[in-house]
Amino acid sequence: MMSCECLDELCLTLGKGVLISCIAYSIYQLSCHIMEKRTIPKVMIRDKYVLITGCDFGFGESLARLLDSEGVHVFAACLTQKGADSLKKSCSSRLHTLCVDVTNSEQIQQALQDVNKSLPPGQGLWGIVSNAGILGNMGPAEWHNRDDYRKVLEVNTLGMIEVCSAFSRLVAMEQGRIVITASIISRCAVPCMAPYVTSKFAIAGFTEGFRREMNGWGVQVISIQPGAHKTNLIDKDIMRAGCRKVWDRQSQQTKDEYGENYYEKMLQSGIEVAYWTGCSSKQPVVNAYYRGLFSKHPKTVYTVGWDTWYVYLIPTFVLPSVVVDFMCVYILGLKPKGLKQDK
Numbered sequence: 001m002m003s004c005e006c007l008d009e010l011c012l013t014l015g016k017g018v019l020i021s022c023i024a025y026s027i028y029q030l031s032c033h034i035m036e037k038r039t040i041p042k043v044m045i046r047d048k049y050v051l052i053t054g055c056d057f058g059f060g061e062s063l064a065r066l067l068d069s070e071g072v073h074v075f076a077a078c079l080t081q082k083g084a085d086s087l088k089k090s091c092s093s094r095l096h097t098l099c100v101d102v103t104n105s106e107q108i109q110q111a112l113q114d115v116n117k118s119l120p121p122g123q124g125l126w127g128i129v130s131n132a133g134i135l136g137n138m139g140p141a142e143w144h145n146r147d148d149y150r151k152v153l154e155v156n157t158l159g160m161i162e163v164c165s166a167f168s169r170l171v172a173m174e175q176g177r178i179v180i181t182a183s184i185i186s187r188c189a190v191p192c193m194a195p196y197v198t199s200k201f202a203i204a205g206f207t208e209g210f211r212r213e214m215n216g217w218g219v220q221v222i223s224i225q226p227g228a229h230k231t232n233l234i235d236k237d238i239m240r241a242g243c244r245k246v247w248d249r250q251s252q253q254t255k256d257e258y259g260e261n262y263y264e265k266m267l268q269s270g271i272e273v274a275y276w277t278g279c280s281s282k283q284p285v286v287n288a289y290y291r292g293l294f295s296k297h298p299k300t301v302y303t304v305g306w307d308t309w310y311v312y313l314i315p316t317f318v319l320p321s322v323v324v325d326f327m328c329v330y331i332l333g334l335k336p337k338g339l340k341q342d343k
């Protein structure tokens with residue numbers, strides 16, 4: 001049997017070990033934080049070329065303007081010619097616009113050729129920001145058909161992956177950065193948004209594996225995970241209209257089994273909560289993109305917005321999942337009326 005002194009000594013040694021590990025971990029975290037704040041000098045940023053997708057509106061457009069104003073050579077890929085023209089009008093002649101629908105492989109290949117032609121000989125891209133994305137419609141998983149999922153996955157997952165893969169060699173030439181936009185929803189799934197949640201979980205998984213592969217080429221891959229920010233993506237009217245379209249095409253039996261109340265609660269919890277807790281400025285996300293591109297030691301993941309903590313991460317990772325599941329049904333009110341007997 002172990003004597004009391006031996007036990008005391010073991011506890012003391014273990015305690016010291018835990019304390020030393022905590023101190024070492026805190027020093028490591030603090031030094032990462034300090035190093036992350038240091039950015040590449042502005043004069044050096046001006047030599048760099050960066051491609052951004054989804055520049056018609058939102059984060060992509062704001063980032064394109066910011067980088068252009070800092071003297072970076074921007075390839076701004078827009079979905080529409082109208083978006084490209086309007087961006088071009090308000091930026092310097094350095095900014096180069098391209099029309100790229102990320103669901104279209106030919107347009108991606110054409111953009112690759114155009115970028116290659118426009119780059120100075122022997123120079124690659126410092127960065128790609130794979131930002132283009134859509135929300136899709138809200139509604140429980142079973143209300144969506146295969147096309148609903150396909151549409152969102154085509155842009156948010158396959159489009160992002162194809163852009164990153166196509167341009168990765170050009171980034172490897174500069175040992176630069178690939179910034180990929182996921183969402184806080186890629187770590188904490190919310191109900192009634194299955195196509196978006198699925199697409200963002202998939203892109204977060206891709207990003208992690210891709211980061212490890214690209215490390216071998218000296219390229220850093222960074223995941224941006226914003227909470228809700230008031231852009232066109234979460235425009236209340238567009239979201240309501242999309243929801244209504246999905247609801248209207250359900251059978252009478254499905255409508256009866258869920259009930260009008262479920263539909264209303266889903267709109268309230270999905271749209272109003274995002275609005276109420278979301279950030280009204282795009283700047284925090286644009287800053288995270290900037291740091292991902294130009295910090296001397298960028299983080300691998302940037303979570304952006306206070307709501308990421310109190311609405312998503314803390315409930316998901318601190319509370320038992322049974323409590324969170326209960327809250328979704330009984331506090332958000334996502335309780336269907338019940339199955340109809342006469343099936």
Ligand SMILES: NC(=O)c1ccc[n+]([C@@H]2O[C@H](COP(=O)([O-])OP(=O)(O)OC[C@H]3O[C@@H](n4cnc5c(N)ncnc54)[C@H](OP(=O)(O)O)[C@@H]3O)[C@@H](O)[C@H]2O)c1
Pocket residue numbers: 053054055056057058059060078079080083100101102103131132133134135155159181182183184225226227228229230231232233234
């Ligand atoms: N806003 C948020 O709360 C939030 C939170 C987490 C993550 N995000 C992510 O952040 C990224 C940017 O979103 P945002 O809030 O800036 O939304 P946004 O204002 O709607 O901007 C998205 C941009 O992507 C473009 N786009 C849509 N489909 C495209 C396609 N097939 N090919 C190329 N471009 C396409 C849009 O063009 P059109 O406008 O012409 O359609 C628009 O310019 C998205 O990946 C989104 O999932 C946003």
